[in-house]
Amino acid sequence: MSSQIVDAAGAVSSGHTGPVVLDGIGLRVEDVVRLADGTARPEPGTDAMKRVAESWDAARQIAATGRVYGRSTGVGANRNEDVPTEAAAEHGLRLLRSHAGAIGEELPARQVRAMLAVRANQLLAGGAGLRPTVVTALCEALESGAYPVVNEFGSVGTGDIAALAQAGLALAGEHPWRDAGFPGAGGASGEPRGVVGAPEPQHLDNNDALAFISSNALTLGQAALALHELRGLLEATQVVGALSVLAVDGAHEAYAAPVHAARPHRGSLEVARRMRELLGAPDRPNPPLGRLQDPYGFRCLPQVHGPAHDAADALEEVVAIEINAAAENPLITPEDMAAYHHGGFYQAQLALALDHFRLALTQVARLSTSRLSTLNEPVFTRLRPFLADHQPASSGVMILEYAAGAALGDLRAFSAPASLGHAVLSRGVEEQASFASLAARQTLRACGAYRLVVGCELVAAVRALRQREIWPDPDLPVGRALELALSVLDEDQADRPLTDDVTAAAALLDRFTDIWRRGG
Template sequence: MQNSRIVIDGTSLTCPLVARAARGDVIITIDPAGVSRARAAWRTARAVAAERPVYGRTTGVGANRVVEVEWEDADAHGLRLLRSHAAGAGPLVAPEIVRAMLAVRLNQLAAGGSGVDPGVLQPLADALNLGLLPPVPVYGAIGTGDLTALASTALCLLGERAWLGGPDAGVARGPGFRLGSADALAFISSNAATLGEAALAVADLRALLDAATVVTALSLLAVRGSEEPYAPTVHEACPHPGQVEAAAAVRTLLAFDHPTPARIQDPYGYRAFPQVHGPALEAARYAENVVTREVNAAAENPLIDVAGRTAWHNGNFHTAYVGLALDAARAALFQTMALSAARLGTLTEPSFTGLYPFQAATEASSGIMILEYVAHSALADARRLATPAALGSAVLSRGVEEHAGFSTQSARATTDALAASRIGLGCELVAAVRALRMQGRAPAGGPLRAAYDVAAAVLDDRVEDRPLDADIATAADALPAIARLLPPPLP
């Protein structure tokens, strides 16, 4: 089967496209318009640097910005910069995050504004297509530039550092390009690694929230919950967009099932789902908008202005928007995952399911008792990771760089919070499907029945006491497929 193709043009990269580039079997190509923008910026940068000081091209960096680089030392200056900044530490980040970084930096360069030689675009695309990865350690960035990660990438391009992965793994040979010394700072002055991880996290967050809506509907059906909290009149009275969307989604999922409710009023896990899940939907949507804007921006310092034939020294390297958006998304994710754990508690109760305690095979058996412990263990991590990364501070480079938003740490915390949340939601899915099976019931039709069938096809139907670790893992793995079954919101 032919590989799918992603065209990088500097203007239309999305979080789902970053995820495809990072995880899928795709071919990366470059739109000629992006090459043209990069070439125009490169020519302008050279012309401006010949006439006036330009940070990183004719000067040192950080506190050394006041030091002019002598013309006879210019060729060596950039190489020293790359070597000195390729100093990350700790374990290597996941390969998919490195691929996301390469895709984002390629798109940023195609947006124009960096002044980097356009000849670097194709080697970056080649590295992606060949499966070549620069070594990128976890520690080295705080949200004001992924300098260590991109310096390592540059040294791989130059042949000084060995690539990882692909047919040329371990070979210190670039895909055929020598980065010019004057372009060294311009190439590494980017948050591409942070933005790449943020894009992956946002795409995964949207999918997890969709899956949570479907799992909630399955649980509601299993406990014979009331549909009243999802009625249109309720949400017209308090019309937050996310709340309205969450309620409408559950109504759509339950369109084929209208059982008589077992209680006049359900616990919060069901009754307040739209009000708690809605903020998470809105936070995810806002975060996606912020990250999409950033990955398509010429957020370079200095910014090469082709039309104005000048360079602007600026603060667009600072990703406060990204960090704060992800901080808010994690807080909202924790809230909605806490409701999942609460619903799991109801699925162990005979008064809600009509089954033995813990959906056990006998009155004395343990059944799914342990799922609550696992879910709350995962929830504890989601709570810990919800602490805002933006509360940190840093003063660096002899006081010249006196603030950091720690968006890098926010992106990493979001990745980890999502992993924990998948486990918790997987526990609820196991319990909901098991309850319906033991009750001899299933959704009557529509997307909810399709989701039930997806889960039932892979989850073990035995109810005697046995290890449930495989069930949890299987349920967590099924969540993306279940998410895709949620009907899109009405316009």
């Protein structure tokens, strides 16, 4: 996990730890996160900058001799309206001004910075035909901590044109910048102009405007941030599940190698292997002496977690392609001096992958609430109901089931498929929409709810282990996890508010991710 410190408003306050080379080819999800959080500085690749310059030269020549969408014509339903030569210089700024109409709340710094990182790298792929100084300006902003004001709503999954138009106007000196709060960056947060670190205003004309905004960079940046956090939480959930297995004397048979070799789904195989590793179980565990079969929350963990890991892998593959893609419309190809008009901006793959991932995660969270309910049952723990203390009629952790259920309700709502949306826009010329932008926002919002659900399970599992005085081998991953949890979670088991306990447990999950990744 990265070492960023991000406050509740999303302001970034960490320093650079090394470069991320932007070359339009090899940017990774974790690189986007590092740039968004300010733990890395961008370094544009030399060959990639040459591609940008060649594309810029080619685009101007093509636009000067033929009709090119958005450069010598209007956009959307205005695609057939030519821009007179004498009006071409102002056409770009008018296009940015008219499209910079995103609405809603201002987005936090790291989401906007993720957008800038993705857009800079896409431009370095070489198909946009935009002036090279724009790439330099984006990299300057990423390094200094300056970021443009961008509002939440304005995309339906066919290009983040409103958000990027706001960024374009900021680059042109007509829209506010903010300061992300890097140490020593200077500039008062909220200054509309003159923020220290904001790049010098760029001269943007008809050859720059559409080339800059023809992208889904905000959606992709948000998707990268959400995937990074939720993948880590998914891994941490397995560690929490292993603690719950210990707390109820769960059988290891469900994780046996022969079981999963007989049904070899990649994700389930890996989850079962990790469960054996976490618990120190052999590949072929002995049958249990007590219960014949555990509840689904324990027995079906590989079958539920496995698909979520597979969904995360599929989403990461889609995001990796898109953040390194020259998907601008039109695509400029200096090799054959052509401008290809196309639909490469349409984000069906991303919308579907995000929807799939959220649905898979919701099943994992639901399984966590199932284990939480089992932890409250004396028949499984041999403890008092709800892990209560010895005072008469104590409620113990009873409320956690309600709290986790409420958070799960939000998660379930966020998991509604955004790709079912539909829109007909711009006088019917754009008659379909992927709503990948909504899918990305929903996935980001799912992070908090998911984290709280699993935090509730962790509080209960640690309490059960304390009461039963089960202390696994500290050399095992599950032993290290319990030691860490014991050092953080309050040992007082009297009836009291558990809000702070769940908050601490939810924050602890990031460190559990490290335990999962280090393994045995």
